[in-house]
Amino acid sequence: MKRQxxxxxxxxxxxxxxxxVDQGYSMTxxxxAVDVHENTLRKWVRQLEAERGGSTPKSKAxxxxxxxxxxxxxxxxxxEREKTILKKATALLMSDDLKSTR
Structure with a gap:
């Protein structure tokens, strides 16, 4: 049976x-103690060390x-996306306004 x-x-x-990292436990x-696979914990330790080093992870911090x-x-x-949309909308409205005043 597959583990969920x-x-x-x-x-x-x-x-x-x-x-x-902080308390000196071995990876094993x-x-x-926390009932996770050693490789999973190793990944979390690397991520924690990287975050403390100042890098922002791609996954959940x-x-x-x-x-x-x-x-x-x-x-x-x-x-930034909203600003881009507003710029495009403003340009569109301005071009329509110029057409109607001619």
Missing amino acids: RRSFSPEFKHDSASLV EASR LTPEQQRIQELEARVNRL
């Missing part, structure tokens, strides 16, 4: 990776600072 795929919150991933000990950065980047992207 589990999902973990960013807080759980952060706490699990902190066991290795920590993976047994583990640290609160990186989560905030991702939220702000998403907001900037949305605002």
